[in-house]
Amino acid sequence: MKKPLLVAVLILVASGAWPDTGVAQATANDSPSWVGDVAPVMALKCMNCHRPGQIAPMSLLTYEDVRPWASSIRMMVEERIMPPWHADPRYGEFGNDRRLSDAQVQTVLDWVDAGAPRGEGQFTPPEFANATDGFLLTGVLGPPDYVFRMEDGFLVPAGGPDLNLDIMVPTRLDQDIWVQAAEVRGNFNVVHHNVVSIIGPDGEYARTGRLASTVPGKQWDRFPNGSGKLIEAGSTLRFGMHYHPSNEATVDTSSVAVWLVRDQITHELHSSVVADPGLQIPPYESDYLSQGEFVFETDAAITLFKPHMHYRGTDMLYRVTYPDGRTETLLSVPNYDMNWQISYEFAEPVPVPRGTKLEVIAHFDNSPENPWNPDPSVQVLWGSDSRDEMMEGWFDYQVELEEPILPDHVRGTPQVP
Numbered sequence: 001m002k003k004p005l006l007v008a009v010l011i012l013v014a015s016g017a018w019p020d021t022g023v024a025q026a027t028a029n030d031s032p033s034w035v036g037d038v039a040p041v042m043a044l045k046c047m048n049c050h051r052p053g054q055i056a057p058m059s060l061l062t063y064e065d066v067r068p069w070a071s072s073i074r075m076m077v078e079e080r081i082m083p084p085w086h087a088d089p090r091y092g093e094f095g096n097d098r099r100l101s102d103a104q105v106q107t108v109l110d111w112v113d114a115g116a117p118r119g120e121g122q123f124t125p126p127e128f129a130n131a132t133d134g135f136l137l138t139g140v141l142g143p144p145d146y147v148f149r150m151e152d153g154f155l156v157p158a159g160g161p162d163l164n165l166d167i168m169v170p171t172r173l174d175q176d177i178w179v180q181a182a183e184v185r186g187n188f189n190v191v192h193h194n195v196v197s198i199i200g201p202d203g204e205y206a207r208t209g210r211l212a213s214t215v216p217g218k219q220w221d222r223f224p225n226g227s228g229k230l231i232e233a234g235s236t237l238r239f240g241m242h243y244h245p246s247n248e249a250t251v252d253t254s255s256v257a258v259w260l261v262r263d264q265i266t267h268e269l270h271s272s273v274v275a276d277p278g279l280q281i282p283p284y285e286s287d288y289l290s291q292g293e294f295v296f297e298t299d300a301a302i303t304l305f306k307p308h309m310h311y312r313g314t315d316m317l318y319r320v321t322y323p324d325g326r327t328e329t330l331l332s333v334p335n336y337d338m339n340w341q342i343s344y345e346f347a348e349p350v351p352v353p354r355g356t357k358l359e360v361i362a363h364f365d366n367s368p369e370n371p372w373n374p375d376p377s378v379q380v381l382w383g384s385d386s387r388d389e390m391m392e393g394w395f396d397y398q399v400e401l402e403e404p405i406l407p408d409h410v411r412g413t414p415q416v417p
């Protein structure tokens, strides 16, 4: 089909009969354009963070926004620094994987190399880019069902030491709700982190415990279909705030948005950790090994992993050994970066029959070659200060309930506004 057409074109060109517009068309098609090729990729992979009010330093919504950054974008994309994602692609399939495909990387490189042309026509940023509530998940799931906000702003004074305090936020819920996803936001000029816990109507720390949290680089908490976190009617949320004052006095009014489950609950969620609190990293040691393990006592399915170390952490690997002796690597993070606390959410929960062993294997670099190392000359022990170390392989898993639960709000009971 194609061949005869090509011959015809060649003849036309050779005879000088190619119309001007046709030639322009042909070159435009060779190199990618912002409108036709690059913007759609950025809508999927960049705009969630690179838009006004989000964590990234600049917006990448429009051609005018993007053009001045073209060469920086080229470098970041080629080196795969952006979008941030540190899992070795050989292992695991993750629902929140934001890597670009090789073809998408090539498109961006070709586009910059061609002078970053705009191209004809218009590109309309996706709906979520206009969301004014500031929640990233609005871009994925639509507007939240509830937003629970601190009732009064908290004035964070200028300068001074970090502040840790609990702020109680009543939910005023008069029915139980089951949460599928939650996202914590605040004034990120001063909020270093915020761990939101559920205090039940009896005033006790609820069995669900932690609802969601924000730490630098984290986006949201999302629970797999068929599971969720219960907030009972009359519960209060405890915002465990850690403020890092800026140069100016600043008000923070943190909030947590929740999206409700849309189906029955068939699984209970658990969060656990493999840690090595006994670690002792000698001075100048460049490849210190730290490891730990966990054995599943019931049939379960792993839903996410979240590696946590500090400045000297270099890599972390999660490996399971099934009861039949088979071994499988489920996540490898070969270049850990403490600035990004990424949760790796499995596209499908990974079944682990009772008796499966989970091993977490990590390395630390306390040598002067590690550019982040605050002091290679000291022995490093466990501690929450970033100059100390932590080896924590967090993981969530789900266990099937004996009886499924059908939440009232799924049954169609009217919701509280």
Ligand code: HEC
Pocket (backbone or CB within 6 Å): 042, 045, 046, 047, 048, 049, 050, 055, 056, 057, 069, 072, 073, 076, 077, 082, 083, 084, 098, 100
């Ligand atoms: C998860 C959120 C997130 C995503 C997704 C993301 N970025 Fe970023 N980006 C950031 C943050 C935060 C920074 C600032 C990093 C820093 O200061 O270390 C940044 C920095 C950058 C920079 C460097 C800016 C400078 O100051 O030099 C470029 C270029 C960039 N991003 C391009 C992209 C592109 C292109 C994509 C999509 C292919 C993308 N980013 C996806 C959060 C994100």
